[in-house]
Amino acid sequence: MSSGSLPSQGLQRGVKICGLTEEAGFDACMEYGADWVGFVFFERSPRNITPQQANRLSARHAGGAQRVGLFVHPEDDTLARVLDVVSLDVLQIYASDDRAASIRHRFGLPVWLSKPVASADELPTVCAVDRLLIEPKPPTTATRPGGNAQKLDWSVLHGWKPTFPWMLAGGLSPDNVEQAVKETGAPAVDVSSGVEIQPGIKNPDAIKRFIHNARAPLFHIN
Numbered sequence: 001m002s003s004g005s006l007p008s009q010g011l012q013r014g015v016k017i018c019g020l021t022e023e024a025g026f027d028a029c030m031e032y033g034a035d036w037v038g039f040v041f042f043e044r045s046p047r048n049i050t051p052q053q054a055n056r057l058s059a060r061h062a063g064g065a066q067r068v069g070l071f072v073h074p075e076d077d078t079l080a081r082v083l084d085v086v087s088l089d090v091l092q093i094y095a096s097d098d099r100a101a102s103i104r105h106r107f108g109l110p111v112w113l114s115k116p117v118a119s120a121d122e123l124p125t126v127c128a129v130d131r132l133l134i135e136p137k138p139p140t141t142a143t144r145p146g147g148n149a150q151k152l153d154w155s156v157l158h159g160w161k162p163t164f165p166w167m168l169a170g171g172l173s174p175d176n177v178e179q180a181v182k183e184t185g186a187p188a189v190d191v192s193s194g195v196e197i198q199p200g201i202k203n204p205d206a207i208k209r210f211i212h213n214a215r216a217p218l219f220h221i222n
């Protein structure tokens with residue numbers, strides 16, 4: 001697969017809205033055409049959702065955006081328990097490359113791996129799974145590895161030419177996403193805090209604007 005330039009639908013830039021917990025936010029993702037919706041299975045997160053709640057939300061719409069389950073260093077048992085209750089299309093994982101590849105093999109689902117970076121020399125050159133999420137390192141005081149509304153220094157990505165699918169995450173919002181894709185050439189973008197009224201509660205209008213603005217720039221590769 002080349003250059004990470006293949007979002008889920010043709011040449012349209014891929015958009016993932018993460019951390020859905022309630023109906024209005026979930027329905028907005030479906031109405032405004034998000035490519036992926038994320039459910040956070042991490043107890044310390046304000047966006048944590050139970051498998052049963054995720055299943056109920058997911059059942060509100062047949063089809064539409066792919067359902068992504070987000071896990072932090074999960075055991076196989078945890079993944080199996082969630083997948084018993086809610087059907088997921090993608091597993092988004094915080095783990096090592098080897099562990100992520102092993103989860104992919106064990107569960108037979110596409111796996112996306114989060115790659116926190118702080119400088120250009122930390123940018124990955126290979127991808128052991130299906131997609132990498134490039135995001136900033138969390139603040140030292142953070143209680144979770146992502147979803148902290150922290151923006152990556154986009155200049156870190158200048159000149160980076162990955163040969164695998166990737167997605168930009170961290171501190172994006174309806175107001176900065178257009179500039180973010182222009183500066184980085186990101187083929188896909190991921191947001192949580194930037195489209196929220198409060199942690200875990202999404203703003204439908206912000207979701208609409210985020211999706212529109214993310215797709216506004218012509219598709220190009222950096």
Ligand SMILES: O=C(O)c1ccccc1NCC(=O)[C@H](O)[C@H](O)COP(=O)(O)O
Pocket residue numbers: 018019040042045046047048070072133135144145146147148149150169170171172190191192193194
């Ligand atoms: O959202 C959380 O609470 C969370 C908890 C544990 C690991 C990851 C988490 N979120 C990751 C994300 O939602 C995405 O990477 C997101 O695009 C970045 O978050 P934000 O800066 O809030 O947009």
